[in-house]
Amino acid sequence: MFKDISFANPQFFWLFLLLPLALLWYFFKHNEESASLKISSIKGFTVNNILPKLKPLLLILRLVALAAIITALARPQTEDISTRTKTTKGIDIVMAIDVSSSMLARDLKPNRLAALKEVAADFIRQRPNDRIGVVAYAGESYTKTPITSDKSIVLNALKEITYGQLNDGTAIGMGLATSVNRLKESKAISKVIILLTDGVNNSGFIEPQTAADLAVEFNIKTYTIGLGTNGNALSPVAYNADGSFRYGMRQVEIDEDLLKNIAEVTGGQYFRATDNEKLEEIYDEINKLEKTEVEEFKYYKYEEKFRPWVLLAGALLILEWLLRNTLFRSFI
Incomplete structure (x- = not known):
């Protein structure tokens, strides 16, 4: 009966304490007011009327009516809550992914590229209010998908990234410059590049430092990730x-000084991922660092439910009055 119902004035329920007091008062007062007649014998009297035995019904009707009035005073109501969210500070993110042959190394399981795609997909799903784009680079770079709010497009683009789509090599400068180009016209409050590589810059016609300067010019923060175990892989x-x-076993070579410098000058951070777990932790950390501010509006609609209780109390009081002045008139 009271499912999904709340009470605006629950303090009125304290009045229920008056009901047992009223009951006690009735019995004491009733005994005092009841007239008695002493006779030597009741032989010859036949009393078959059941109405005197139903006399307490009037009290019950009055107490139930009082309980209904108290419930009405507590204002039972149902609450309907609707919400609307508004992104107050959206973030545009470009993920620059190294797809050179070294990304097939098996120091991460099943290999670096597959591990990255799995973790990056989880990261994308956790950014419902942001626009995300994907840039792939090896010996050269290209935009796999421009920044978009459609996460299904981004996830499909990420899934389609494989080795062999570009000439082999590691053009860090090209990957970073292409990412900057995707973000330079963005009107977002915050613009971020997540650049991942497992090697050193050995290809491309744009120097990484030049690309980093471009990122600074367009106020684009860059997080860099060096991917690969320590030692051989x-x-x-x-x-x-x-x-x-x-x-075969090959020495892992990552230009950490370059990646640290790119992150530092652009206001980002450098991370080193040596295994699958560390890679997940890094993306979780970036997810926490780059928070989108979302404003939530809640709209409350209340539907008052006290009227049935008032009507019930009124009906019970009228019934009690009618019984008192008709059936029970000669007994009370």
Whole structure:
């Protein structure tokens, strides 16, 4: 009966304490007011009327009416809450992903590129209020998808990234410059690049420092991630006769000084991911650092439910009055 019902004035329920007091008062007062007649014998009197036994019904009707009035005073009501969210500070993010052959190294499981795509997909799903784009780079770079709020497009673009779509190499400067180009016209409050690589800059015609200066000019923060274990990793070293990769142990070389410098000058941070767990932690940390401010508006609609209780109390009081002045008139 009271499911999903709240009370605007629950303090009135304290009045229920008056009901047992009223009941006690009735019994004491009733005994005092009841007339008595002493006779030697009631032989010859036949009393078959049941009405005197129903006399307490009047009290019950009055007490139930009082309980209904108290409930009405407490103002039972249902509450309907609707919400609307407004993004007050949206963030535009470009993920620059290294897709060189070294990203097939197996120090992360099943390999660096597959591990990155899985973690990056989780990151994208956690940014429902932001626009995200994807840039892929190896010996050169290209925009896989421009910044968009449609996460399904971004996730599909990320899923389609594979090795072999670009000439091999690691053009960090090109990847960063292409990312800057995607964000330079953005009107977002915050613009962010997440640049990941597992090597050193050895390709491209744009120097990483030049690209970093461009990011500074357009007020674009860059988080850099060096991906790869410390020491040696099982990596592609040559091609087999069937065109597949031959794997061998290779020294992991990451230009950490360059990545740290890019992050520092643009106001970002540098991270090193040596395994799958560390990579997940890094993206979680970036997710926490770059928070989108969302304003939530709540609209409350109340529907008052006290009227049925008032009507019930009124009906009970009228019934009590009618019974008192008709059926019970001669007994009370």
